[in-house]
Amino acid sequence: MSTIINERTDSPACATASLGNYRFPDLPDPSKWADCVHCGMCLESCPTYEQTGQEQHSPRGRVHLMKSVGEGKLELTPDLLDPIFTCLDCRACTTACPADVDVGGLIEQVRGQLRQAVPLTGWKALVSDVFLKGIFPHPSRLDWLGRLLKWYQKSGLQTAARKTGLLRVMPDHLAEMEAILPAIGTPVRKKYQHQPLIKAKGETKRTVAVLTGCVMDVMFSDINEATIRVLTHNGNDVVIVPDQTCCGALHVHAGDRETGRKLAKQNIEAFRDVDHVIVNAAGCGCMLKEYPELFRDDPEWHEKAEQFAAKVEDVSKFLHDTGFKAPKAELNVRLTYHDACHLAHGQGIRQEPRALIESIPGVEMVAMPNADRCCGSAGIYNLTHPEMAQAVLESKMQNVPQEVELISMGNPGCMLQMALGVKKYGRSQKIVHTVQLLDWAYQKEEGKDVRI
Amino acid sequence: MRKRLIATNDPHIQALARIVGETAILYRKEDLMAYDCDGFTVHRHLPRAVVFPNSTEQVAAVVKYCHEHDLPFLARGAGTGLSGGAIPLNGEVVISLTRMKRLLHVDLENRRAVVEPGFVNLKLTNSVAHRGYYYAPDPSSQYCCTIGGNVAENAGGAHCLKYGVTTNHILGLEVVLPNGEVIEIGANGVPDPPGYDLLGLLTGSEGTLGIVTKITVRLLKNPEAKQTVLAYFDEVEDASQTVSDIISAGIVPAALEMMDQTAIEAVEAAAFPVGHPKDIAALLLIEVDGISAGIDEQINDILTICRRHHVREVKVAQSEEERARWWANRKTGFGAMGAISPDYLVQDGVIPRSRLPEVLNEIANISRKYGLRIANIFHAGDGNLHPLVLFDASKPGETERALAAGSECLKACAAVGGSITGEHGVGIEKKEEMRFIFTDEEILAQTAIRDVFNPKNLLNAGKLFPTPGRCVETKRIPSAVK
Numbered sequence: 001m002s003t004i005i006n007e008r009t010d011s012p013a014c015a016t017a018s019l020g021n022y023r024f025p026d027l028p029d030p031s032k033w034a035d036c037v038h039c040g041m042c043l044e045s046c047p048t049y050e051q052t053g054q055e056q057h058s059p060r061g062r063v064h065l066m067k068s069v070g071e072g073k074l075e076l077t078p079d080l081l082d083p084i085f086t087c088l089d090c091r092a093c094t095t096a097c098p099a100d101v102d103v104g105g106l107i108e109q110v111r112g113q114l115r116q117a118v119p120l121t122g123w124k125a126l127v128s129d130v131f132l133k134g135i136f137p138h139p140s141r142l143d144w145l146g147r148l149l150k151w152y153q154k155s156g157l158q159t160a161a162r163k164t165g166l167l168r169v170m171p172d173h174l175a176e177m178e179a180i181l182p183a184i185g186t187p188v189r190k191k192y193q194h195q196p197l198i199k200a201k202g203e204t205k206r207t208v209a210v211l212t213g214c215v216m217d218v219m220f221s222d223i224n225e226a227t228i229r230v231l232t233h234n235g236n237d238v239v240i241v242p243d244q245t246c247c248g249a250l251h252v253h254a255g256d257r258e259t260g261r262k263l264a265k266q267n268i269e270a271f272r273d274v275d276h277v278i279v280n281a282a283g284c285g286c287m288l289k290e291y292p293e294l295f296r297d298d299p300e301w302h303e304k305a306e307q308f309a310a311k312v313e314d315v316s317k318f319l320h321d322t323g324f325k326a327p328k329a330e331l332n333v334r335l336t337y338h339d340a341c342h343l344a345h346g347q348g349i350r351q352e353p354r355a356l357i358e359s360i361p362g363v364e365m366v367a368m369p370n371a372d373r374c375c376g377s378a379g380i381y382n383l384t385h386p387e388m389a390q391a392v393l394e395s396k397m398q399n400v401p402q403e404v405e406l407i408s409m410g411n412p413g414c415m416l417q418m419a420l421g422v423k424k425y426g427r428s429q430k431i432v433h434t435v436q437l438l439d440w441a442y443q444k445e446e447g448k449d450v451r452i
Numbered sequence: 453m454r455k456r457l458i459a460t461n462d463p464h465i466q467a468l469a470r471i472v473g474e475t476a477i478l479y480r481k482e483d484l485m486a487y488d489c490d491g492f493t494v495h496r497h498l499p500r501a502v503v504f505p506n507s508t509e510q511v512a513a514v515v516k517y518c519h520e521h522d523l524p525f526l527a528r529g530a531g532t533g534l535s536g537g538a539i540p541l542n543g544e545v546v547i548s549l550t551r552m553k554r555l556l557h558v559d560l561e562n563r564r565a566v567v568e569p570g571f572v573n574l575k576l577t578n579s580v581a582h583r584g585y586y587y588a589p590d591p592s593s594q595y596c597c598t599i600g601g602n603v604a605e606n607a608g609g610a611h612c613l614k615y616g617v618t619t620n621h622i623l624g625l626e627v628v629l630p631n632g633e634v635i636e637i638g639a640n641g642v643p644d645p646p647g648y649d650l651l652g653l654l655t656g657s658e659g660t661l662g663i664v665t666k667i668t669v670r671l672l673k674n675p676e677a678k679q680t681v682l683a684y685f686d687e688v689e690d691a692s693q694t695v696s697d698i699i700s701a702g703i704v705p706a707a708l709e710m711m712d713q714t715a716i717e718a719v720e721a722a723a724f725p726v727g728h729p730k731d732i733a734a735l736l737l738i739e740v741d742g743i744s745a746g747i748d749e750q751i752n753d754i755l756t757i758c759r760r761h762h763v764r765e766v767k768v769a770q771s772e773e774e775r776a777r778w779w780a781n782r783k784t785g786f787g788a789m790g791a792i793s794p795d796y797l798v799q800d801g802v803i804p805r806s807r808l809p810e811v812l813n814e815i816a817n818i819s820r821k822y823g824l825r826i827a828n829i830f831h832a833g834d835g836n837l838h839p840l841v842l843f844d845a846s847k848p849g850e851t852e853r854a855l856a857a858g859s860e861c862l863k864a865c866a867a868v869g870g871s872i873t874g875e876h877g878v879g880i881e882k883k884e885e886m887r888f889i890f891t892d893e894e895i896l897a898q899t900a901i902r903d904v905f906n907p908k909n910l911l912n913a914g915k916l917f918p919t920p921g922r923c924v925e926t927k928r929i930p931s932a933v934k
Contacts, residue, residue: 041596042596058486064488065486073485096595098722098791099790
């Protein structure tokens with residue numbers, strides 16, 4: 001049962017500590033599993049346990065396995081990939097846990113170890129290298145990908161591909177994703193590259209920076225635009241910091257903590273001179289707030305990461321806490337709200353977005369049962385684990401009230417996944433980001449024609 | 453979820469996979485390790501395999517196979533048991549019932565429901581709450597524990613003081629016997645059929661007599677009114693005396709719970725703090741329910757009794773939300789120990805209420821003797837103690853000391869005419885302590901009953917009863933399977 005920490009002395013130049021069978025640098029934190037007393041209160045909160053009924057796909061079981069490796073009872077073998085990587089990293093267990101065990105943080109640390117012990121091979125390695133290392137960290141390449149998608153949509157190729165059945169050669173889940181691709185606009189970062197400061201409407205109360213994100217800015221630049229408008233409407237000067245990059249969440253979730261650290265450093269430097277980093281993607285916001293976790297072995301960067309994390313805030317909470325202007329125009333619409341995991345469980349933000357929505361006259365909010373249950377998007381989980389993601393989505397869609405017109409949420413991954421759910425299960429709801437609702441109400445207030 | 457092919461030469465695993473399907477069996481060490489213990493983590497052993505049947509027929513087929521091939525086996529629900537009842541001590545084939553989790557039938561007219569064993573306790577109440585009904589037994593693990601497991605352990609809970617434990621709410625069972633035969637007891641939910649009380653025998657048999665595959669339970673109408681009181685005391689003695697006086701005043705609270713200072717420290721450091729003062733010696737959480745008329749009087753009587761015993765502060769919950777917060781704080785109490793200690797071991801002694809102060813004192817002495825902290829969270833109203841021995845398994849010798857301290861707590865309970873378990877079961881944990889309250893002959897009489905149902909003793913062997921003394925040894929427990 002004992003935890004073994006030993007210093008390897010065979011190579012004094014780069015002595016590496018190990019912990020049971022964890023042998024790579026950036027060791028998991030044993031105090032995280034020491035908090036777990038195996039009570040099982042987390043079981044029912046876990047979407048993968050709900051689907052499988054299996055302990056190794058439950059938070060408690062995963063913690064037990066990760067601890068067992070630390071105690072030298074299990075090795076980092078390929079057979080461990082399934083339990084550790086099937087986790088959605090949705091953090092619902094963290095909310096359920098009486099002892100506040102940080103299961104998500106532990107999973108990410110162990111994925112870092114496991115990915116080094118069992119490197120990806122074949123096409124998976126290729127896809128991972130191309131996207132996670134080759135594209136996401138590079139804004140110009142992302143931009144290029146965005147233009148390619150835009151061309152695909154506008155050139156008639158999309159129509160042709162759909163008509164000719166060309167899409168049928170793709171795996172089902174990819175073809176389904178293609179079907180719900182939003183119309184691609186112009187990335188905010190590009191649009192404002194020569195105008196890094198967007199003035200507040202009226203008196204400036206403070207200056208904030210907006211994280212434009214990687215996928216967000218390509219797929220949902222309209223939401224980034226809405227975010228900027230809503231922030232400026234509430235007296236904030238908005239800066240678009242040019243050197244910012246992808247937050248690294250996808251990399252950290254996939255066990256590539258090294259790239260995660262690289263991106264973290266770049267962002268920490270890029271936002272050095274601002275007081276507020278406003279994020280409209282829950283997954284990214286959660287990652288930014290958890291940068292210190294990546295630098296546990298590096299005191300200098302750990303401190304910088306702590307300072308940086310303190311500046312990060314989700315747009316809904318920021319607006320709520322800084323006394324946003326309640327819109328005066330009516331939006332006559334009935335909607336429901338879905339808690340993005342990394343907002344509700346990851347950042348503890350539940351009431352603030354609801355308060356924003358409910359402040360809009362004419363909006364009728366219908367409560368969604370189990371609103372904080374994962375939708376199965378989980379970053380790129382729906383691409384890596386399509387079957388499980390599908391099952392989780394199905395269970396989510398059963399809870400979406402029939403009578404609503406919109407489903408509002410605060411995370412782009414969820415938006416794509418829920419759009420897929422709507423299409424797949426023959427529903428009619430439109431998917432919106434919480435700030436879009438505020439934006440529409442403000443625009444209507446200014447006499448603009450708003451069509452939802 | 454990933455589809456896998458069976459990659460093992462073990463013919464038994466291949467045969468079991470043919471029964472339940474390839475996606476419903478685990479046999480690799482990396483998966484099995486998650487099944488080496490349940491909520492009782494002191495003993496661990498890897499199972500041979502874990503199967504996930506989805507029907508009574510599959511359970512029966514698996515059991516029949518094990519019976520014919522002399523493979524030890526046992527049933528498991530959510531694995532939240534606190535006495536080790538689901539630990540595969542003999543390398544058992546674990547029959548996990550988590551995929552048999554349907555609510556089969558609700559019959560409000562006759563106030564009953566039929567569930568599969570993997571159905572989660574709280575989900576039953578949630579499924580009928582909108583129609584004004586609930587399922588009464590409410591173990592603290594009710595968020596995730598299964599009703600099948602509740603039947604096996606005869607689970608209790610905070611509200612069992614007034615409403616009784618699981619056995620008082622079971623109307624019928626479908627059971628797979630250890631040879632694979634399927635029987636039904638109390639068919640059609642007609643309670644108390646003539647002849648021996650087999651329902652009573654099966655309920656609380658800790659998975660040693662059969663595997664329950666269908667359960668008919670009693671549903672209750674929601675009480676018209678409910679009031680909850682929280683009282684803080686500077687002396688444990690005062691709190692204990694309050695408990696005693698409330699009961700002797702003729703009040704039957706729905707729940708009457710106590711927590712001591714160490715327990716309060718844990719729940720306040722954990723995920724559902726209420727803001728209890730840290731310097732109080734004990735708190736009482738008291739709930740009364742029933743028809744509206746008279747509730748306020750009962751509350752007044754309770755407040756008067758609290759004040760008579762020098763309560764520091766006492767308050768009545770002002771909203772359902774406040775009440776829910778008090779209960780979440782109490783019900784996550786065991787898990788909350790993780791916030792102040794890496795490991796814990798919970799005991800489950802029962803004592804006559806009047807002996808509370810004395811036994812709590814004795815537990816404090818035991819804590820000092822072993823140099824281990826002991827927290828107390830318990831059902832004071834029915835004298836069901838839960839001393840939680842806090843320890844660190846990574847420190848050499850501490851696990852053994854904790855076990856000895858826990859055993860001594862039970863001895864103290866037995867010494868005042870109490871029992872060694874109220875609701876958690878005997879399992880592995882307390883089987884030796886059975887000797888505190890039973891003679892060898894009495895134990896033998898009970899194992900003789902087991903042998904009628906479970907003659908090969910393949911089903912959950914080595915649980916519930918101590919290994920018989922030499923002079924009365926009649927049967928050998930099957931030796932551990934590799």
